Amino acid sequence: MFFLILGILFLLIGFAINTPSLAFSRFSRPAKVLGLVLIVVGALSASVRQIDAGTVGVQSLFGRVQDRVLQSGLNFVNPLVSVTEFDIKTxxxxxxxxxxxxxxxxxxxxxxxxxxxxxxxxxxxxxxxxxxxxxxxxxxxxxxxxxxxxxxxxxxxxxxxxxxxxxxxxxxxxxxxxxxxxxxxxxxxxxxxxxxxxxxxxxxxxxxPASVKKTIESKINAEQEAQKMQFILQKERQEAERKRVEAQGIADYQRILSTGLSDRQLQYEQIIAQKALAASPNTKIVIMGGRGNVPLLLTDK
Missing domain, CATH: 3.30.479.30 (Band 7 domain)
Structure with missing residues (x-):
């Protein structure tokens, strides 16, 4: 547009000084030629518009918006239109x-x-x-x-x-x-x-709000405490179950012993234990009760 306006200006100057009585009338023809060249160059440059990538161009001529959208790249338009670019990227x-x-x-x-x-x-x-x-x-x-x-x-x-x-x-x-x-x-x-x-x-x-945040934090803390207490209760239940099983095992063992061992068997087991004790290298003298509560002396000699 600049070259177009400048060309029109030179062309008008050329016609204005085209008077033989003027001393610089000889510049009239060159001014006209230069003006025409600038007008042609200005018209060509104004007719080509470059639209950058990621944008589109909208043309308006004397305030009237045209519906044709100019895509990115080079576009040929009316030299007199005004082009407004819009960003179509995110x-x-x-x-x-x-x-x-x-x-x-x-x-x-x-x-x-x-x-x-x-x-x-x-x-x-x-x-x-x-x-x-x-x-x-x-x-x-x-x-x-x-x-x-x-x-x-x-x-x-x-x-x-x-x-x-x-x-x-x-x-x-x-x-x-x-x-x-x-x-x-x-x-x-x-x-x-x-x-x-x-x-x-x-x-x-x-x-x-701060008051709501405090309420939420209190609720979260209460939930965490409740979960902690549930864990403790579960652990105590497991410990109680373990002790119950252990006590049941001891009770069953005692019941088996009380009903399954006779006096003779107990006397036999006692004799075996005493003989093992007497055979120990650290044992010197062992005194045991015999039949009829008669003391019996066993030595390693």
């Missing part, structure tokens, strides 16, 4: 309570009210991309800044709308995946109406 928009972590400076976390009236702070990342064929409609109806006009407000609104169906503790623990799937479906439908595709919704963090 983009992310993060809303976080940590400073400089999200797209907005400062605390940009989403604060929602749950079904039990508690305020929960949610950090979220949205992965989305623009539908190439919808780029002209986005330029015509929304403009290039569709992130702040569509992605941010729709996401924050839908999260607040769906959080009221869950309690704070359930939102934090058992029903977190259900909540994420629910808001994904609602946001995806809204994005598609606006020419965007929602690829993934990442609930990065859910912060509960």
């Amino acid at each position: 983009q992310n928009y993060t809303m976080s309570g940590i400073t400089d972590e999200g797209n907005q400076t400062g605390d940009d976390a989403i604060r929602v009210l749950t079904a039990d009236g508690l305020e929960v702070v949610i950090d979220l990342t949205v992965l989305y991309r623009l539908i190439p064929t919808e780029a002209p409609s986005i330029l015509r109806e929304i403009g290039p800044n569709y992130t702040d006009k569509i992605v941010r407000p729709i996401t924050r609104t839908r999260i607040r709308d769906n959080a009221v169906y869950y309690d704070a503790v359930a939102l934090y623990s058992t029903r977190r995946d259900e909540f994420q799937n629910r808001i994904f479906r609602t946001i995806e439908a809204d994005f598609r109406k606006r020419g965007l595709t929602l690829e993934q919704l990442l609930v990065r963090n859910i912060n509960l």
Whole structure:
């Protein structure tokens, strides 16, 4: 466009100085030739537009948006059109309570009210991309800044709308995946109406109020203590069972001895034990009671 305007300027100068009475009228013809050359070069350069990879171009002529989308590469267009490029690669928009972590400076976390009236702070990342064929409609109806006009407000609104169906503790623990799937479906439908595709919704963090956190920690500690007590009781039951089996074994042994051994057998076993004791090298004198309680002396000599 610069060469085109410069060529037109030189051409006008050439016609303006084409007067024999002027001292520099001899430059009229060269100015006209240079102007025509610049106009041709400008027209050719303005007619060729390069669209980078991962983007598409939307043409507008005198404020009117054209429906034809320019793909990546070289494209021949009207020299007078204005081309606006749109990124069609996957983009992310993060809303976080940590400073400089999200797209907005400062605390940009989403604060929602749950079904039990508690305020929960949610950090979220949205992965989305623009539908190439919808780029002209986005330029015509929304403009290039569709992130702040569509992605941010729709996401924050839908999260607040769906959080009221869950309690704070359930939102934090058992029903977190259900909540994420629910808001994904609602946001995806809204994005598609606006020419965007929602690829993934990442609930990065859910912060509960301090009082709720203390309640959860107390509940967890109580559950751990209960599990510990169950372990101790189980161990004591096993120890009691072991002692019962041991006592039963001793009782059975005593019963067998009391019913199965006769006096003669006991006397025989006693004699064998005494003989073994007398044969021991450390034994010198052994005194035993004999029949009729008559002492019997056994020596190793």
